[in-house]
Amino acid sequence: MLAVLSPGQGSQKPGFLAPWLDLDGVEARLRWWSALAGVDLIHLGTRADADEIKDTARTQPLLVAAALLAAEHLPMHDVALVAGHSVGELGAAALAGVLPAEAAVTLAGVRGHEMAAACALEPTGMAAVLGGDPDEVLAALQSHGLHPANRNGAGQIVAAGAIDGLDKLAAEPPARTRIIRLQVAGAFHTPYMAPAEAALAAVAAGVTASAPARILLSNLDGAPVGHGPETLQRLVRQVTAPVRWDLCMRTLADLGVTGVIELPPAGTLAGLVKRELKGEGAPEIVTLNTPADLPAARWLIARHAGPARPYTPWFRVVVSPAAGRLARAAEATVGAEVRAGQVLGHVTGAQGPVEVTAHDNGLLTEWLAHHDDPVAPGQPLVRIGGTH
Numbered sequence: 001m002l003a004v005l006s007p008g009q010g011s012q013k014p015g016f017l018a019p020w021l022d023l024d025g026v027e028a029r030l031r032w033w034s035a036l037a038g039v040d041l042i043h044l045g046t047r048a049d050a051d052e053i054k055d056t057a058r059t060q061p062l063l064v065a066a067a068l069l070a071a072e073h074l075p076m077h078d079v080a081l082v083a084g085h086s087v088g089e090l091g092a093a094a095l096a097g098v099l100p101a102e103a104a105v106t107l108a109g110v111r112g113h114e115m116a117a118a119c120a121l122e123p124t125g126m127a128a129v130l131g132g133d134p135d136e137v138l139a140a141l142q143s144h145g146l147h148p149a150n151r152n153g154a155g156q157i158v159a160a161g162a163i164d165g166l167d168k169l170a171a172e173p174p175a176r177t178r179i180i181r182l183q184v185a186g187a188f189h190t191p192y193m194a195p196a197e198a199a200l201a202a203v204a205a206g207v208t209a210s211a212p213a214r215i216l217l218s219n220l221d222g223a224p225v226g227h228g229p230e231t232l233q234r235l236v237r238q239v240t241a242p243v244r245w246d247l248c249m250r251t252l253a254d255l256g257v258t259g260v261i262e263l264p265p266a267g268t269l270a271g272l273v274k275r276e277l278k279g280e281g282a283p284e285i286v287t288l289n290t291p292a293d294l295p296a297a298r299w300l301i302a303r304h305a306g307p308a309r310p311y312t313p314w315f316r317v318v319v320s321p322a323a324g325r326l327a328r329a330a331e332a333t334v335g336a337e338v339r340a341g342q343v344l345g346h347v348t349g350a351q352g353p354v355e356v357t358a359h360d361n362g363l364l365t366e367w368l369a370h371h372d373d374p375v376a377p378g379q380p381l382v383r384i385g386g387t388h
Helices: 018-022 026-037 041-046 056-071 088-095 101-119 134-143 163-171 191-204 228-237 245-254 268-276 291-304
Strands: 002-006 081-084 124-131 147-153 156-162 177-182 259-262 284-287 313-319 324-328 343-349 352-357 362-367 380-387
Touching: 002 056, 002 088, 002 268, 002 291, 018 026, 018 041, 018 056, 018 291, 026 041, 026 056, 026 101, 041 056, 056 088, 056 101, 081 088, 081 245, 088 101, 088 228, 101 191, 124 163, 134 147, 134 156, 147 245, 147 268, 156 163, 163 177, 191 228, 245 268, 259 268, 259 291, 268 284, 284 291, 324 352, 343 380
Parallel strands: 002 081, 002 259, 259 284
Antiparallel strands: 124 156, 124 177, 147 156, 313 380, 324 343, 343 352, 362 380
């Protein structure tokens, strides 16, 4: 079984699209997509320097366009699974047939522009925390008011939030960790991006989404999504929700993926997969960076194409036990793993606080009510998901 992966922001390299413009039709396609995205994709992919292409507003549509261009030269009908990291999810959604390519590029342009605008509202940033005990790392982030924006597996959690919180984390790192500040414009995949999420939602509301034609994994919980409108909602929500790439890689292993192709600019996701899925049964990997890599990618598809194993997501909804106001527990955040019986919050009414508890082990995929909302008995509060 073969998976095709679409990389996210930070993977771009100056001039990485230049070799692709020698292929018939590529330049014309990029001119059309440039008009949709509101940026010059040809210039950005060929002549722009590193500083110019690290601009969020430019990088995001560039990465989606690059992935889609390369995939047009692969026999995608033989590919069983696609996934993307962060903005790469838009490319993956198009490859899965959920969105037309034009819609994916357009949404990437809106997403990048609006996230860049949100970054300018207050000084925020991100830092990679390498190594250490994951629970200790998450506790340290919470103590400094930071968010786990990306959980990339292979001992890597990306912290995001206010600059002073990142400074404190660097000064007091968790045991056995190394902190690397990332050269990004702000705290992606955190509540700081709420204005961008709202703006993207307004545009996405006009897009018609189809059911995936192949398995499409979600960054929210690593599970396949089978419904077009839900996929679109997740793509919008993902602007403020953590990227759980660790769970996507767990699904790759659970499904028995034997071959992986990373689309250009390739290398980052291939490296994470190589470090996480190692030993016996580790997938064969091809990094597709230039047209010269196409024969190896096509040969990998020919040898690893095949049907996917059944992999069914399930969801449980936790409802309010009483009337009152909801207080959500600080650790009960979207993307957090929860245990049966874990307290997710309290509903406080005339009789005092009543616990809201999880009924199953799983992943907290969505809050259906806001903190301090008035709630009624039996009202859905939170959704917990898993797979079997």
